[in-house]
Structures are given as structure tokens and as C-alpha cells.
Amino acid sequence: MSFPWAKQYEPKMPVMRWLDEKLPLPRFVYNAVGAGYPVPRNLNYMWNFGVLAGFCLVLQIVTGVILAMHYAPNALVAFDTTEHIMRDVNWGWMMRYAHANGASFFFVVIYMHIFRGLFYSSYKAPREMIWLLGVVIFLLLMATAFMGYVLPWGQMSFWGAKVITGLFSAIPLIGEPLQVWLLGGYAPDNAALNRFFSLHFLLPFVTAGVVILHIWALHIPGSSNPTGIEIKSESDTVPFHPYYTAKDGFGLGIFLILYCTFVFFLPNFLGHPDNYIPANPMATPAHIVPEWYFWPFYAILRAFTVDFILSAKLWGVLAMFSSILLWFFLPWLDRSPVRSGHYRPLFRKFFWFGLIPAMVVLFICGGAPAEEPYVMLSQIATAYYFLHFLVILPIVSSIERPEPLPYSITEAVLGSDKKAVLGENTSPAT
Template structure:
């Protein structure tokens, strides 16, 4: 990807002084101004920048919220209400942070599906993909712990149910559960641990994101054709071409985000979580936040024993296995063609997989009874079949369409014809 020569030349005396001691301006110029990117990137590729923006926003609003939050079971719910009612613009701070979590996950899921569609996980980008999966895992931990902190009914019972599943793990399950809870039940130690980890993990996530961006700059950006850069005509400087597109994509994303914050701030939340936690009153239907619902559906889909593995342990293994599948994608897909644009059968199965993920999300919000259980089991079966059967087999038997000779040909067409 080093086809664009972009030497940084310090002009002012202070710039030359800084460049000799800490070449930060040179680094920024080389990474975000002159850095070459494929000329055919579409708006699906703007979500990397959007995720960076949302991470920064969540850290800023989270730190501000932490200044007023009390990690105590007797005070947590009231402290959040105090932010809403008594702190200047506290309502805005709370809604930015709570809705920001949902929109963070929206951007993450689009980013993941874009990578699966365009084959952004294939060599030499395997480590780039794995780092992205680590980011996703950290984000899920941060989101789960953050959901417990308001100490509403769904916070308390969600923590009780989810941590209870760890006890199904042989040998170490009870120890893991007690380590998370700080005891034998959800209480003050649990809230303190979740608050500490919820505050710490975003900074760990920032470090892994920095490694993710570094890995991206080393191997270069993938593109919708999946063809590697072959000449200078295939690339353009990051600024202004990608910068303008990223700014427009981020602006459109922020417009939708602002609509939720100012007009329907509680739409993505659960009504039960606006009632203080009561250990003596169980909600009629315990569900996690919407972004965990597909994995929650997989967890509850296993209602039968598998040999020595009981249904509870089987559900836990399938839930974590659903996430583990993402880590293995670079080695499960056997096709030499990256982009689904040139893979007609893979494209069909990809969209079926996307529909299956949405179905799992809906099933996760339904009671685990009747036909919902059977539907969840079939949807779970297809989820794993996509990774373990469709990806390996299609790569061996599928006949892809003819690939362009270069990115330039894909954009402009073959001028020789």
C-alpha cells in the first residue's frame, strides 16, 4: 500500500524542533492525511471511524457519569436519578451514555457484517480480524456490566441470571461465579466490582483499538472487490477522499443518534429498569439489553442434555461458542475469493445468515416457551452451520464470477473494450 509518497516537511521552527524529538505531526500526516486507501471504498467502510468516535464519546460521558454515581445498592438507583434531576444537563449526559451504548453496538454489528461480506478477515488480515473480535468481546463485557449499574429491576435480575449460568461450568464454574459476585448472591460487592471493571475496561478497549488500527495500517485497507492494490491508480490519499466520506457518514449516524437521544431516549431500554431493584420481586420476563438478545436466544435454545453435558452447560457452551466462531472465521472460509460480490452462493447464504441473526435477536426477547423454543433451536443450528459447514464447503465447490484485473478496472471499467 506504499504507493503514495507523502514526505512531511516541517515549516515552522517549533515544528522542526518537535519533529526531531517526537515526530507526532509526521505520524499524523502519514497515517491520516497521505495514507493511501483503495479508491472504491463505500460508506460501509465509514463505520470504523464511527466506532472510534463513539468510543471517545462513551469514555467522556462515562467519566462524567462516574463523578456522580454511587456504587452502593442503597444509593445506586438514587444517584442515577439525581443525575437526571439535579445535575445541570444531567439528563442529557445520561441519555447520551445509555443510548450511546446501543448505537455503539449498532455500528459494531454493521462493521462485523461488512467484514464478513467483503472478506476482510482473509490473509494477510487474520490478526486484524482477531483484534476486532477481541474488541467485540471487551465491548460485550463493558455493556453487560454497565447495564447492571443503574440497579433497576432488570439490572439486578439480569446479573443474577447471567452470572448464575457460570456455575454450570465444571470444576471452576462456582469459583468464577463467586469471583464475579464477590460472594454468593448479587449485592454490594457485585456492584462495586462491576463499577470498577466498567470504568477500567474501556481504557483497555482503547489500547486494543489502537493495535487494531495499527494492524490495519500495516496490511492495508480491504475494499469491496477484495482485490489487493496493484498500482498507484488503485489508491487515493486518505485526506480528502476518505476523510470527507467518513465525516458525511458520521454526520448521518449522529443525526439518527440525536433523534433517539432527544425524542425517544428510553425506546431502546426496558421499562422494568426504571424501577429500583427488588430481590423479592421477580420480573415476569427477564431479558438483557437488545444487543445481547441473539446470544441470549442461543443460550436458552439448548433445552436438552447432550450425553454427559446437561442443558444448562450446553447453553453456556453454545453461547460462548457463538462468539468463538467469529474468531475462527479466517480459517473456516476456504474460498480464495474475498468479496461476496463475486460469490453468488456465498452472498445468498450471507443474507440468510443476517436474517437468522435478526431472528435470533427477536427470539431472545420472547418467552422461552412453545414454538419460540423450536424456532430458536433451528436458528441456532443455522448460525453454527453457516460457520462450520457453509463457509468451508462453499469455498471448495462454488464457482465465483470473474474478478476484475484491478481496483481501477472495477471502478472505471476496462477501457480497452
């Protein structure tokens, strides 16, 4: 994003001037997250979650690399090496708990980031590429998290791998060979554990690369804002530093308080007790359930119980993947010229009283047993989820009458005072 009023980087120290000439890394940082990057002046705390997501990714990579130094991806000793990390490695227990709870907190941040984007229509032009890369990041995180959940090789790890990879067998003709190819055999064992460990180690670095593209794409049109109005003048912006570095720092402090509370006082609260039992292919757990951040998609998978043309299992697999893939088409499904949900009364009602309750029901049903009334509730919530994006959203965007928009970001912040909006000096002459 280039604005004529943006501050230019001017190194004062000779060493920094030399470095800027040979490798303009300081200039790059200054223009990316410093005073050289003007951002809308009205960003609220919902815009903190992008920075928090980046922090979580770094945290997971650092703790994951340390854990990988002590882990052995072998079905005979994987569970024991996990216990070895917990009991014998210096600070190993903290690294393990920081990594395991970090995954959950990462997804809390990501889900908040996604729902902020859905409410403020951050997927609309000119920011379509930012949104599309964000969906790719989410898919990479889902794959990475699933493979990481298998590595402790407890009961839930083993049977989770068995169930999820078994979904591929629902694909006609190629399903079972594909499942065998993914596992390296007919059941999760050494081959599968080695493959999952390798990919779990590799994918975070791939994700980091896509995150760089995501941030790069963000800096071309600039950040969105709660009004959905584009920047019109210098008075609409403030430098990213120090205004939003301070704001993001405060949000990071709150995040760390909550995160450390779980790591040090509730380390197993978000886990499953069966995963502290060594994997046993001969003993099926009473209730196989994935980690909580997979629950809504697991509920969609289990919502299909009747064979119709295709098998119910295949319908569930298709619906589960489609529930995320349809996000790629949101920039073209939502045709409203107004971005912010604050100025779209009909959209706002369907979002808060339709989509959000449906997602809450899917979260609850995904973690519940596959029995009534949870199956019926998940079917209703799944039907509404797809109706919202494929039917309701396009119709609402075509028929609703948006509320009047403010002229500029400054007017939205300071009111309709003409001098304030135009950035004129309103103090009396001295």
C-alpha cells in the same frame, strides 16, 4: 502500509519542524489519517463504520467519566444516585441519555462493521490479525456493556446480573465457587456492584488500547475494498485526506442526526421500563431480558432445553460463548481465494438468505419470552448459525466457481478502458 507514491510529511512552520524532530506526532497523524495514507479509491459507505466505531468509543469514555463523578457504587444508594444525576446534576440527564443510547448506537455500528467484514471476507490474509483483534474488541465491548447495564441497580439490572453470573454455576465442580468469587457473595450486592463499576470504568481504556493495535495492524497491509483486489498501482488509490475524511464526515453527520433524535426525543425507547424500578431481590420480573444487543446470544443460550450427557444449561453456555469464539477461526475455515462476496455467487446466496435471516430470528427470539414458538425458532436459527460457519462456509469455499475478477481496482471503478486503467492521460493533446 508503504507505497512509493505516498506523500511524505514536510512541515513548513519552524515550530512544526522542531516538533517533528523531537516528537514526530504530526508525522504519525499525517501518515495514519492524512494525505500520507493512500487508500483504495473504491471504498463505499460500508467502510464508514470503522470511523464511527472510534467516535462512539470516545463518546462513551467521555460521558462515562462524567457520570462516574456523580455515581456511588453502593447497593443502598446506586439507584438514587442515578436519579440524582438525572434530576439534580447540571446536564446530567443529557449525559445519562447520551451514554445509555450511545451504547446501543455503538453496537449498531459494530454489528454493521462485523457484517461488512463477513461479506467482504476482511478476515482473509494478509488481514487476519486485524480481524482477530476486532473480535477481541467485540468481546471487551460485550463485557463492558453487561457491567454497565448493572450499574443503575434497577430491577432488570439486578436480575440480569443474577441470571448472567448464574450461568457460571453450570460449569461442573468449579461453577458455584466461581460464581461466588465473581459476585463476592451469593447474590448481587455491594461487592458485585463495586466490582462491576471498577471493571466498567477500566475496560473502555483497555478497549482503546486494543483499538490502537487494531488500527496499527490495519496500516500494515492497508485497507481492504469491495472488490477484494490488492492495490496494484498509484491509480488504484487516493489520499485518505481529503477524500475519505470528507466521506466519513458525511457519514458522521447522518449518524449524529439519528443519535441525537434518540437522545433528545426517544431517550427511553431502547431501554426497559423495569429498570426504572429499584432493585428488589424479593420480586422477580415477569420477563427477564438483557439489552437488545445481547439478544441473539441470549437466544442461543436458551435454545438448549434437553439434558444430553451435559446439562442443557451448560450446553447453552458453551454454545453462547462458542458462537463468538468461532469467529477467531474464520480466516482458516473460509478457504476461497476470492475475498469479496460480490464475486462469490454461492457464498452470496447463503449469506443473504441463510446467515442474515438466522441472525434476524435470533434477535427477535432473544427478546421474546421463553415459550413456543420462539424456543423452536431459536433452536432452528442456532443450528443454522453454527452450520453456516462450521460446515457450509468451508464446503462452499471449496466447490464454488467465483465470477471473473477485474484486473485492478481502477478497472472496477472506471471500466475496462486500457488507458484509464493504466492511468494514462486520455485528453487530446493541446
